[in-house]
Amino acid sequence: MKGSVMIRRTLGLLACATLAACMQEPQEPTQPADAQAGRLLAERDCVGCHGLDGHGAAPGIPHLAAQPQQYLTDSLLAYRDGRRTHAALKDLTSHMSEDALRDVAAFYAGLPPLSPADPSAEPRPALTPLEQGQQLAQACADCHGADGNSTQPGVPSLAGQQPLYFMAASRAYLNGTRGTSDMKPALVGLSHIDLEKLALFYASQAPAARDAAPFGNPLAGATLSAACAGCHGAGGVSHDAATPSLAGQDPQYMVNALEAYRGHVRQHDVMLAERTREEIENIAAFYAVQPSRAAEYQPLTPEALAEKCDRCHGAGAAASGGVPVISGQDRTYLIMALRAYRDDRRESSLMHKMSMIYSDSMIEGLAHLYSNQPPP
Numbered sequence: 001m002k003g004s005v006m007i008r009r010t011l012g013l014l015a016c017a018t019l020a021a022c023m024q025e026p027q028e029p030t031q032p033a034d035a036q037a038g039r040l041l042a043e044r045d046c047v048g049c050h051g052l053d054g055h056g057a058a059p060g061i062p063h064l065a066a067q068p069q070q071y072l073t074d075s076l077l078a079y080r081d082g083r084r085t086h087a088a089l090k091d092l093t094s095h096m097s098e099d100a101l102r103d104v105a106a107f108y109a110g111l112p113p114l115s116p117a118d119p120s121a122e123p124r125p126a127l128t129p130l131e132q133g134q135q136l137a138q139a140c141a142d143c144h145g146a147d148g149n150s151t152q153p154g155v156p157s158l159a160g161q162q163p164l165y166f167m168a169a170s171r172a173y174l175n176g177t178r179g180t181s182d183m184k185p186a187l188v189g190l191s192h193i194d195l196e197k198l199a200l201f202y203a204s205q206a207p208a209a210r211d212a213a214p215f216g217n218p219l220a221g222a223t224l225s226a227a228c229a230g231c232h233g234a235g236g237v238s239h240d241a242a243t244p245s246l247a248g249q250d251p252q253y254m255v256n257a258l259e260a261y262r263g264h265v266r267q268h269d270v271m272l273a274e275r276t277r278e279e280i281e282n283i284a285a286f287y288a289v290q291p292s293r294a295a296e297y298q299p300l301t302p303e304a305l306a307e308k309c310d311r312c313h314g315a316g317a318a319a320s321g322g323v324p325v326i327s328g329q330d331r332t333y334l335i336m337a338l339r340a341y342r343d344d345r346r347e348s349s350l351m352h353k354m355s356m357i358y359s360d361s362m363i364e365g366l367a368h369l370y371s372n373q374p375p376p
C-alpha cells in the first residue's frame with residue numbers, strides 16, 4: 001500500500017519533469033481509495049449526471065470512465081477548493097471528505113473505457129477551415145475580388161490582410177461603430193466562426209501589385225509615411241495581427257478611410273486629423289504601389305495540431321496520472337474546457353499556453369477530432 005503510493009508520487013514527479021510543469025503535489029491519503037465505497041457515493045450523488053458507467057448524461061457533461069484516478073481526484077479537490085468553478089460540484093464536494101472524493105474517483109477510474117460517440121452521427125466537415133473560408137468568400141467576390149484583390153476604386157483589397165484586424169473591422173460594421181458604408185447586409189448572418197474562416201482565407205491570399213494611383217505624389221507620401229511605419233510596418237506591411245497592412249491597398253479606399261478618421265466617422269486616436277487632403281492623397285499614392293505579402297499565418301489543420309497535444313494526451317503519456325484522457329470525451333465538454341483555458345476561466349498555466357492562440361473554429365475542429373477517437 002505504502003509502495004503504491006510511493007510509485008504514484010514518483011510517477012507524479014516524473015510527469016513534472018517531463019511535462020515541464022508541476023502538478024499539485026498529492027497529499028498523503030489516510031487510507032487506500034475504496035472503489036466499492038465510491039460506487040455507493042456515485043449512486044447517491046453522481047449518477048444523474050455521470051451515470052454508473054461514467055458516461056455524461058447530456059452534452060457538456062464530461063465522461064469520467066477510465067480517466068486517470070489522480071486526475072479525477074485533483075479535479076474534485078479543485079472544485080471543492082474553488083480552483084475550478086461549477087456550482088453543483090462545489091456544493092456536492094464541500095460535503096465530502098477527501099477520502100470520499102478519492103473513493104469516488106477510484107470508482108470512475110476503474111470503469112471500462114466507453115466507445116466513442118458514433119462518428120456517423122456528426123460527420124466531420126469535409127472541408128478545412130481555410131476551404132470553408134474560400135467558399136464563404138464567394139459572396140464577397142463581386143466587390144473584393146475572388147482572391148481578395150479588389151479592382152474597384154473605393155473597395156479595399158482584403159488579400160493578405162491581418163486576421164485580427166479583419167475580425168475587428170467586420171465586428172465594427174456589424175455593431176454599427178463603423179458607419180463608413182453599408183457593409184452590414186453583406187456580413188449579417190455570418191457567425192463568429194464564419195468570420196474567422198474568412199479572415200483565415202484572406203490572410204493567406206497573396207496581395208497583387210497595383211498600378212500607380214491616378215492622383216497624388218508617391219515620393220512626397222514616402223516622407224509622410226515615416227510617422228506610420230512604427231505601427232503599419234516599413235512600406236505598409238504590418239507585422240501585427242491587429243494592425244492593417246496598407247501596402248498594395250486601393251488608393252481611393254485609403255483616401256476615404258483617412259477622410260473618415262479625419263471626419264470622426266471612424267474612431268482612431270492617431271494624429272490623422274491634422275493631415276491636409278493633398279497629404280492624404282500623397283500617402284495613399286505611396287502605399288498603393290508598395291509591394292505587399294500575405295499576413296504571416298500558418299493555417300494548421302486540427303490533425304497537425306493534435307500531434308502536439310498527443311505528446312501529453314496520447315496513449316503512452318496518459319499513464320502519468322495528472323493528464324486527462326481526451327479521446328472519446330464529450331464534444332461539447334471539450335469545447336467548453338478549451339475555451340475556459342483560453343479565456344483564463346480555468347487554471348492551468350500549461351493548457352492556457354497551449355490553447356490561447358486557438359480560434360473558436362480550431363477548438364471546434366480539435367473537439368470534433370478527439371470526441372470521435374476511441375479512448376486509448
Ligand code: HEC
Binds near residue numbers: 042072073
Ligand atoms: C448536476 C450534474 C452533475 C452532478 C450531480 C455531478 N456532476 Fe460532475 N460534472 C458536471 C459538469 C457539468 C461538469 C463539467 C464542469 C466544468 O466545466 O468544469 C462536471 C465535471 C466533473 C469532473 C471533472 C472531469 C474532467 O474531465 O475534468 C469530475 C471529476 C466530476 N464531475 C465528478 C463528479 C462526481 C464524483 C460527482 C458525484 C459526487 C459529480 N461529478 C456530480 C455535472 C455534474
Ligand code: HEC
Binds near residue numbers: 257
Ligand atoms: C457591394 C460590394 C461589397 C460586398 C458584396 C462586400 N463588400 Fe466588404 N466592403 C465594400 C466596401 C465599399 C468597403 C469599404 C467600406 C468603408 O469605407 O468602410 C468594404 C469594406 C470591407 C472590410 C473592411 C476592410 C478594411 O480594410 O478595413 C471588410 C473586412 C469587408 N468589407 C469584408 C467583406 C466580406 C467578408 C464580404 C462578404 C461576406 C464583403 N465584404 C462583401 C464592399 C463590399
Ligand code: HEC
Binds near residue numbers: 225231232257
Ligand atoms: C499608433 C499606431 C498607428 C499609427 C502611428 C498609425 N496607424 Fe493607421 N491604424 C492603426 C490601427 C490600429 C488601425 C486600425 C484602426 C481601426 O480599426 O479603425 C489603423 C488604420 C489605418 C487605416 C485604415 C486601413 C483600412 O484597411 O481600413 C489607414 C488608411 C491608416 N491607418 C493609415 C495610417 C497612416 C497614413 C498613418 C501615418 C500618417 C498611420 N495610419 C499611423 C495604427 C496606427
Ligand code: HEC
Binds near residue numbers: 323324334351354366
Ligand atoms: C505539455 C502537456 C500538455 C499538452 C501539450 C497539452 N495538454 Fe491538455 N492538459 C494537460 C494537463 C496537465 C491537463 C489538466 C489540467 C487541469 O487540471 O486543468 C490538460 C487538460 C486538458 C483538457 C481538459 C480535459 C478535461 O477532462 O477537463 C483538454 C480538453 C485538453 N487538455 C486538450 C488539449 C489539446 C486539444 C491540446 C493540444 C492543442 C493539449 N491539451 C495539449 C497537459 C497538456
